[in-house]
Amino acid sequence: MVARPRIEEPAPAPAVRAPGAGLRPSERDEIRRRLGRDPTPAELGMFDVMWSEHCAYKHSRAVLKRLPARGPGLLRGPGENAGAVSVGAGWAAVFKMESHNHPSAVAPYHGAATGVGGIIRDILAMGARPIALLDSLRFGPPDDPGVARTMHGVVSGIAGYGNSIGVPTVGGELACAPCYRRSPLVNVACLGLVREDRIATSRAAGPGNAVLYLGARTGRDGMHGAAFASAGLAGDAADRSAVQMGDPFAGKLLIEATLEALMTGAVVALQDLGAAGLTCALSEMAARGGVGMEVDLRIVPRREDGMTPEEVLLSESQERMLLVVQAGRHAEICKIAGRWGLAAAVIGTVTADPLLLIRDGDHVVARLDPRHLTDAPAYAPDAVEPAYLAALRGFDPASLAPVAAADALIALLRSPGVASKRWVYRQYDHMIQTNTVLPPGADAAVLRIREAAPRGVALTVDGNSRYCYLDPYVGGILAVLEAAQNLACVGAAPAAVTDCLNFASPERPEVFWTFRRAVEGIAHGCEALDVPVVGGNVSFYNEAGEGIYPTPVVAMLGRLDDVRRHAGAGWTRDGDLVVLVGCECGRLDGSEYLATVHGITAGRLREPDVPAAARAIRCVREAVAGGVVSSAHDCSEGGIAVALAECSVAGGLGARVVLDAAGERRPDEILFGEQIGRIVVSLRPDALSALGELARRFAVPLKVIGSVGGGRLIIDADVAPSRAGTAAPGSAGRWLDVDLSTLAAASETEGRLS
Amino acid sequence: MNIGIVVFPGSNCDADTYHAVRDVLGYHGQYVWHEERSLAGLDAVILPGGFSYGDYLRAGAIATTSPAVRALKPYVTGGGLVLGICNGFQTLLEAGLLPGAMQPNLSGQFRCEFVHLRTERADTPFTCGLKPGDVLRIPIAHAEGRYLIEPAARPALAAHRQVVFRYCSAHGAVTPAVNPNGSEDAIAGVASPSGAVLGLMPHPERASDELVGGTDGARIFSSLAMWITTGRRPSMQPVEVH
Numbered sequence: 001m002v003a004r005p006r007i008e009e010p011a012p013a014p015a016v017r018a019p020g021a022g023l024r025p026s027e028r029d030e031i032r033r034r035l036g037r038d039p040t041p042a043e044l045g046m047f048d049v050m051w052s053e054h055c056a057y058k059h060s061r062a063v064l065k066r067l068p069a070r071g072p073g074l075l076r077g078p079g080e081n082a083g084a085v086s087v088g089a090g091w092a093a094v095f096k097m098e099s100h101n102h103p104s105a106v107a108p109y110h111g112a113a114t115g116v117g118g119i120i121r122d123i124l125a126m127g128a129r130p131i132a133l134l135d136s137l138r139f140g141p142p143d144d145p146g147v148a149r150t151m152h153g154v155v156s157g158i159a160g161y162g163n164s165i166g167v168p169t170v171g172g173e174l175a176c177a178p179c180y181r182r183s184p185l186v187n188v189a190c191l192g193l194v195r196e197d198r199i200a201t202s203r204a205a206g207p208g209n210a211v212l213y214l215g216a217r218t219g220r221d222g223m224h225g226a227a228f229a230s231a232g233l234a235g236d237a238a239d240r241s242a243v244q245m246g247d248p249f250a251g252k253l254l255i256e257a258t259l260e261a262l263m264t265g266a267v268v269a270l271q272d273l274g275a276a277g278l279t280c281a282l283s284e285m286a287a288r289g290g291v292g293m294e295v296d297l298r299i300v301p302r303r304e305d306g307m308t309p310e311e312v313l314l315s316e317s318q319e320r321m322l323l324v325v326q327a328g329r330h331a332e333i334c335k336i337a338g339r340w341g342l343a344a345a346v347i348g349t350v351t352a353d354p355l356l357l358i359r360d361g362d363h364v365v366a367r368l369d370p371r372h373l374t375d376a377p378a379y380a381p382d383a384v385e386p387a388y389l390a391a392l393r394g395f396d397p398a399s400l401a402p403v404a405a406a407d408a409l410i411a412l413l414r415s416p417g418v419a420s421k422r423w424v425y426r427q428y429d430h431m432i433q434t435n436t437v438l439p440p441g442a443d444a445a446v447l448r449i450r451e452a453a454p455r456g457v458a459l460t461v462d463g464n465s466r467y468c469y470l471d472p473y474v475g476g477i478l479a480v481l482e483a484a485q486n487l488a489c490v491g492a493a494p495a496a497v498t499d500c501l502n503f504a505s506p507e508r509p510e511v512f513w514t515f516r517r518a519v520e521g522i523a524h525g526c527e528a529l530d531v532p533v534v535g536g537n538v539s540f541y542n543e544a545g546e547g548i549y550p551t552p553v554v555a556m557l558g559r560l561d562d563v564r565r566h567a568g569a570g571w572t573r574d575g576d577l578v579v580l581v582g583c584e585c586g587r588l589d590g591s592e593y594l595a596t597v598h599g600i601t602a603g604r605l606r607e608p609d610v611p612a613a614a615r616a617i618r619c620v621r622e623a624v625a626g627g628v629v630s631s632a633h634d635c636s637e638g639g640i641a642v643a644l645a646e647c648s649v650a651g652g653l654g655a656r657v658v659l660d661a662a663g664e665r666r667p668d669e670i671l672f673g674e675q676i677g678r679i680v681v682s683l684r685p686d687a688l689s690a691l692g693e694l695a696r697r698f699a700v701p702l703k704v705i706g707s708v709g710g711g712r713l714i715i716d717a718d719v720a721p722s723r724a725g726t727a728a729p730g731s732a733g734r735w736l737d738v739d740l741s742t743l744a745a746a747s748e749t750e751g752r753l754s
Numbered sequence: 755m756n757i758g759i760v761v762f763p764g765s766n767c768d769a770d771t772y773h774a775v776r777d778v779l780g781y782h783g784q785y786v787w788h789e790e791r792s793l794a795g796l797d798a799v800i801l802p803g804g805f806s807y808g809d810y811l812r813a814g815a816i817a818t819t820s821p822a823v824r825a826l827k828p829y830v831t832g833g834g835l836v837l838g839i840c841n842g843f844q845t846l847l848e849a850g851l852l853p854g855a856m857q858p859n860l861s862g863q864f865r866c867e868f869v870h871l872r873t874e875r876a877d878t879p880f881t882c883g884l885k886p887g888d889v890l891r892i893p894i895a896h897a898e899g900r901y902l903i904e905p906a907a908r909p910a911l912a913a914h915r916q917v918v919f920r921y922c923s924a925h926g927a928v929t930p931a932v933n934p935n936g937s938e939d940a941i942a943g944v945a946s947p948s949g950a951v952l953g954l955m956p957h958p959e960r961a962s963d964e965l966v967g968g969t970d971g972a973r974i975f976s977s978l979a980m981w982i983t984t985g986r987r988p989s990m991q992p993v994e995v996h
Contacts, residue, residue, distance in 0.1 A: 159864050163895070164805040166766025249764050249808025341763055429866045429895045431960050431967065434770045448965060450773075564965065 019045035019310065022052055027377060034372045042358065042365040045310045046373055049276035050283060053540055056376030059506035060538040063516050066523045071532030073495060073559075075196060079288075081125040081271060082192070083534020084199055085496040087559055089452035092196045094128040097136075097189035097461070097498045097555045099539035103244065104186040108153025112186050113161035113246040117318050119190040120167060121272035124255055125321070127200030127262050128192025131433055132447055133162050135172035135188050136461040136500065136553040140181030142416055142753055147176075150184050151753075157246075158188070159427040164248035165255070169428035170436055170445035173461055175417040177595075182544035187500040187537075189461055189555040193449065200262060202271040204289035204350050209268055210330040211282075211293055211348040214257065214337055215320035216250040217303035218277075220311055250319035250342070257340040258321055264336075266329035273320040279313045279373070281322040283356060286370040292355035295348030297365070309360040324350055386510035392470055395602035397588045397666065405641070405671055405715075405735045408597045412638040412672065413645060413746035415596040420649075420747045437563055441650070443489035443633060448563045456563025458492035463553035464637070470590045471605040472514040472550045476521020478605075481613050481676045482636060483556035484529055488617045489632040489679060491566040491624035492558025494529050497522075499536040499554050504547030506540045514550040522552060528610045529617075531556070560625065567624040569633035570650030571708040576630055576682040578647075578655055578706040579691065580640070581623075582616040585665075586673025592637035593672035612700075613677030619698040620679045628683060628690045635678040641671040641715065641736065643680050648713045649744045657706030659735075661717035667735060671715070682708055712739045755982050758786040758796040760822050760842075767803030767839065767959060774962035775800075779975050788820040797982045798835040798879070799826065801842025803895070803957055813856060813898045814844030823849055835879050835978065836951045840896055843943075843953030852944050852953050853911060854903035860936030864897040868967075869934050869956060871942050872922040875915050878949030879986070883977035889926045890919075890970040892956040894934055899955040901937040901944070911944070919943030919954055 019041055020028065031039055031047050039047060049055060057064065069077040075092050076084035082096035100115025120130045135158055140147035162169045167190070194200075204211075221244050261267050269289065271281045278300070286293050297312045307315075325333055330346050337344035351357070356373075358366040412418050425440035437456060438446035444460035462483040468475030484494045499522060504511045526533055542548045560566060571578075588594055589603025623629045631651065635643040640659070648654055659670055683691060688704070695702040715736040757775050761768045768785065775783040786793065793799055801823075807816035817823055823845060826836060830851065838846040846852045859865055873881055873888040884890075903911060911917065919942040922928045928940045935955075943954030958971030 156863075163864055163866075163897075164764070164766075164808070166804065247808070249805060249810070252764055252766060252805070426867050427864045429864070431866060431893055431895065431957075432766060432770065434773065434960055434963065434966050437966055 020048045022048050027051060030377060035368060040366060042310050042313060043368060045314055046279045046366060049279055049314060050373040051376040055276050055280060057538055058376055059379050059381055059540065061378045062380060063519050066519055067533040068523060068526050069532050071496065071530055074532050074534065076199060076534065077532060078535045081122045081202055083496060083498060084126060085534065085557065086196060087449055087452055087457055088455050090196050091449060091452045092194050092199055093457055093557055094123050094126045094192040094194060095189060095496065095498055095557055096122050096535045097187055097500045098537040099500045099502060100186045100188065101184065101502060101539050101542055104154050105182065105184055105544060108150045109157040109160065110245055112154040112157030114244040114318055115186050115188045116158055116161040117246045117248065117251050118274050119188045120165065120251065121274065121321065123190045123192035124258050125200065125202060125270055125272045126192060126194060127198050128194035129259060130167045130190050130192045130255065131435060132191040132445065132459060133167050133169045133188060134445065134459055134461050134555065135169065136463065137172065137174045138180040138185035138465065138551060139176050140178055141176055144181060147181055154184065154186055155424050155427060161246050161248045163429040165251045166432050168430045168432045168436055169425065170430050170447065171440045171459060174421055174424060175465065177465065177549065179546055179548045183542040183548050185502050185542065185551060187553050189498065191459060191557065193451065201269050202285050202288055204269050204285040204291050204293065204324045206268055207291065207350050207352040208327045209350040210325045210327060210346045211295060211350060212323040212325045212330055212333055212344060213300055213320065213347050214323055214333065214344045215254050215342055216247060216317060217301045217343050218312055218315050218317045219303045220307065220315060221245050221317055244316050244318050246318050253340040253342055254319050254321065257336050257342050260336045261323065261333045264332050266326045266332055267323050268326060269324040271322050273322055275316065277313065277315045283370040283373040285322065285324065286354065286356055287374040290354060292351040292353045292357065292370065293348050294351050294357040297358060297360045299345050299347045301343035301345055309365045381506050381512040382509040383513035383516050384509035385513050392602040393604040395589065397669065400598055403597055403668065405667060406738055408593060408668065408672060409641050409645060409736060409738065410746045411597050412592060412642050413743060415592065416753060418592060418638050418642060419749045423749045423753050438490055438566060438568060443486040443569055444492065444558065446490050446560065446563060446566050454562045454564060456560040458487050458490050458558040458560060459555065460486040461553055461555045462486060463551060465549035465551040466595060466601055467590050467605060468518055468552060469549040469601065470603060472518040473521040474605040474607055476518040476552055477525040477608060477610065478676055479552055479554040480522055480525025480529065481608065481610070483554045484617050485634045485676065485679065487556060487558035488621035489567065489569065489624065489634055491621060492560045493621055494531045494556055495559045496557045497526055497531050497533045497554055499533060499552060501536065501538045502542055502548065502551040502553065503540050504543040511547060518550050518552045522554065525610065528614055565625045565627055567629060567632045568650065569647055570631055571647050571653040571655060571682050572630040572651060574653065574709045576708040577685050577688060577704050578657055578708060579681050579683065580678065580703050580705050581620055581681055581695065581700060582678040583675065583701055584660060584703065586639045586669060586675040588669050588673050591639065591672060591674045593639065593668065608676045615698040616677040616679060616700045619694050619700045620681065622694050623681060623691055628687050628694065629681040630684065631682045633680050635680060636674065639672040639674050640678065640680065644715065645713055645743045647680060648740055649747055653708050654710040654712045654740055655706055655708050656710065656714045658716045658718045659705060661719045667717065671735060712737060713743060755781055755797050755979060756795060757781055757783045758793060758799045759783055760786045760788060760799060760801050762788045762804065762806035762817050762820060764806045764808050765802050765804035767957065771800055771802045771839065771959040774959040775975060778962050779972060779979065781979050786822060788822045791821045791825055793825050793829040793834060796834065798837065798978055799829065801838040801845050803840035803842060806841055806845065812848065814841055814848040817845040818849040826851060830951055837880055838953040839957055839959065840955055843955055844898065846951060846953045851951050852946060853907050854901055854944060856898050857900040857902055858898050859900055865934055866893065866895040868893045870922050870924050870932065871919040871956060872926050872928065874920055875918045878918060878945050878952060879981040880952045880974050880978050881918060882981050883973055887926060889922060889924065890973065891968055892958055892961045892971045893967060894956045896955055899935040899937065901941045903938060914947035916944050916947060917941050918945045918952055
């Protein structure tokens with residue numbers, strides 16, 4: 001196997017940026033007030049990155065408090081490098097998601113690759129072995145050559161890093177819309193596993209303990225990356241200098257060396273060197289522990305000559321960790337590092353007073369309370385409902401031109417967001433570590449946990465930015481419910497959420513309003529499901545050119561008590577019944593059908609009946625985990641018609657289905673309308689009574705709509721006699737009759753996107 | 755029985771192989787650090803998949819300079835058995851223990867997916883539990899798996915029946931459509947003439963457990979165990995030229 005960037009990108013050049021360039025005048029005053037003097041140049045540079053939006057969450061902190069951080073099984077919530085929940089038998093799942101949007105816009109391969117590396121080290125910093133990755137990606141329309149280049153660069157970067165470092169990429173999502181043309185989104189989630197009693201901390205402690213640098217050497221790459229990620233892209237060469245270069249080989253060595261170091265019992269605390277590099281790790285570890293540190297930058301292992309102290313403090317070189325090691329035991333750690341061919345050096349000691357004293361040899365370059373750096377000012381920006389919303393809510397489906405149902409279905413299956421993502425995930429090693437029970441392409445990825453057999457976990461990432469554009473509050477709720485629904489389809493119960501909140505500039509009141517509403521929606525959804533949000537990430541200023549849609553992405557972790565009891569989306573058996581769990585009605589507002597077939601993004605989203613959706617989700621999960629059903633797949637983008645087509649293609653079997661067309665509902669609404677809490681399952685006819693029992697228990701509607709078999713997907717309308725011949729655009733009563741190979745060919749992107 | 759699994763910096767299928775050998779199949783396995791100079795006492799050595807030393811040069815190239823790989827030649831001369839999986843196969847080619855070379859996949863991309871393999875030779879230590887023509891379903895995961903061999907060396911490859919596995923359809927048909935990387939003659943696995951050294955691109959350790967990937971790959975490991983426990987020795991029988 002070989003990891004090699006296929007997309008040539010110029011290497012980063014040294015940054016040219018005045019220290020403190022990102023600070024407001026009021027913030028400079030505040031710094032002088034806190035220090036009681038002018039900051040040194042190094043200190044100014046440290047404040048610049050630590051008080052950047054990326055590190056300090058200046059605009060988002062107050063709103064994020066709204067997210068629920070409590071729930072059953074919670075072991076670590078927000079505030080550490082990643083959240084942790086129990087998966088049983090004394091084992092903890094650690095997980096987190098982060099964005100790497102700005103770097104990926106400028107240098108798609110390296111930007112995406114280092115996004116993978118960065119989130120892996122966050123998990124590692126919790127003492128966990130990284131066991132799975134998922135990606136949520138957004139691009140512009142792929143027929144734009146520039147977009148195609150970015151998209152392939154990002155996918156190659158994720159593959160190049162993830163495949164080499166040996167962590168499987170087990171799932172994800174990909175969607176395209178014009179607003180992401182110059183602002184692609186690359187959100188990466190990582191899951192790790194650690195024994196509950198061995199979860200590590202980033203709280204420095206123990207005056208006299210050693211501050212130990214471990215990993216790759218420090219160079220000039222990624223200078224000011226945090227500040228760069230906290231503003232819109234300038235589109236010039238200076239942007240490129242802020243992108244880091246990844247080395248998955250060093251990343252792999254760092255995983256092994258760090259886990260081995262933790263096994264010695266000599267490591268008191270650790271954190272990865274990510275955004276803002278040493279500055280961030282030193283100040284956060286000291287501040288969290290309520291201690292100080294004295295550090296000599298001269299000792300930091302370097303790969304370039306002539307670096308200034310400021311450059312060493314701010315470098316975002318990859319594959320580095322900072323450890324606090326018990327006094328007198330650093331030699332053990334250095335020996336492990338040597339065995340793995342990594343640099344290690346004691347660069348300082350922990351001190352009792354909360355003072356960060358940073359020297360360059362004999363010269364003191366910074367001397368300040370670390371909490372001054374970590375406690376950045378917070379802002380409460382104005383929030384105003386955007387004017388566009390009222391206009392879009394006025395949309396009337398009656399204005400739509402009729403389209404043949406089969407043509408619409410094929411167009412939907414071909415759209416990048418709905419089509420098979422095989423062209424993406426077959427470039428990712430999704431099997432390594434041999435725990436992948438359900439691979440990419442499923443509603444959620446399922447992994448076994450060997451250490452806690454027969455238990456397993458499931459993971460999914462979800463977010464429909466079109467919904468959030470039309471109603472960020474409802475979109476936030478739906479992202480959470482959709483994730484839980486995906487978990488239910490594979491048989492998992494929701495356990496924890498981490499999120500990536502991608503928005504344009506928070507300094508625009510219309511954008512900030514959408515941010516606040518989306519967070520409120522996510523909070524509502526999580527509270528309804530009793531799932532804690534254990535951590536996450538906010539990415540603002542995604543607005544090269546036009547601003548992006550509000551794009552909150554939810555990653556949800558689920559538990560399976562017995563991983564053998566799971567289900568896939570595809571039909572498994574001729575003669576099985578096809579049953580719709582949940583309500584029959586979908587709506588066209590904000591649907592994929594409207595966007596793809598009619599080129600319209602508009603409508604009024606109804607606030608979903610959250611308890612009803614939650615009951616449908618519970619019902620399906622119990623049915624899957626109880627072995628009642630053979631398959632389960634939710635109706636999401638493209639409605640029930642697309643769901644049925646996907647079940648058919650995945651299973652290699654056709655189906656014959658009849659949908660209720662009574663009343664005044666439009667055929668396209670019945671076929672392609674979207675609504676949360678609707679799941680298609682298949683089961684043996686003799687299992688129907690067991691499913692009925694569950695449906696009664698959870699008060700969920702259930703309807704047998706057809707049966708599995710043959711090589712075609714046939715959907716008929718169950719029309720009242722008076723409306724026969726008028727309900728369907730095609731022949732009377734028959735809406736769709738498409739053979740399996742046509743469906744598969746539409747969904748297969750080989751040669752189109754690959 | 756004692757099976758050694760060599761760990762290079764950048765190996766990432768070492769633990770999976772160890773797990774398959776020990777936990778799933780119940781054989782005794784042990785890790786062998788790349789700096790080991792002797793492989794004495796091991797009934798078989800497995801070079802696992804991964805990106806040894808980062809593979810920023812040609813895949814497997816730097817691994818050949820490690821003491822453990824240098825020790826392979828005397829080990830094989832002394833009757834040892836060696837299985838190279840994926841990066842291990844690439845390393846065996848680079849080390850000259852097997853003929854041929856690897857090129858990047860024709861697609862230009864990394865490929866991770868299940869393929870089918872047709873067993874071409876069932877008298878090696880790794881295939882003795884199979885029959886010629888048996889089809890195995892095992893995944894690949896590589897960017898550089900296009901096996902090529904110079905024309906002058908092809909007759910010897912055929913004469914010594916060194917092709918052990920070919921990519922095929924689920925029914926055993928070898929066609930261009932099911933060749934995942936453009937390998938010459940659909941070659942997926944090559945052995946030394948005696949069969950004592952086998953390299954293959956697909957990952958049998960990923961198909962050794964019903965829950966994750968099926969058990970076709972386990973048939974390669976169980977062949978090896980059968981061979982070792984029955985005390986068989988690789989033969990240097992005169993070979994027929996087809």
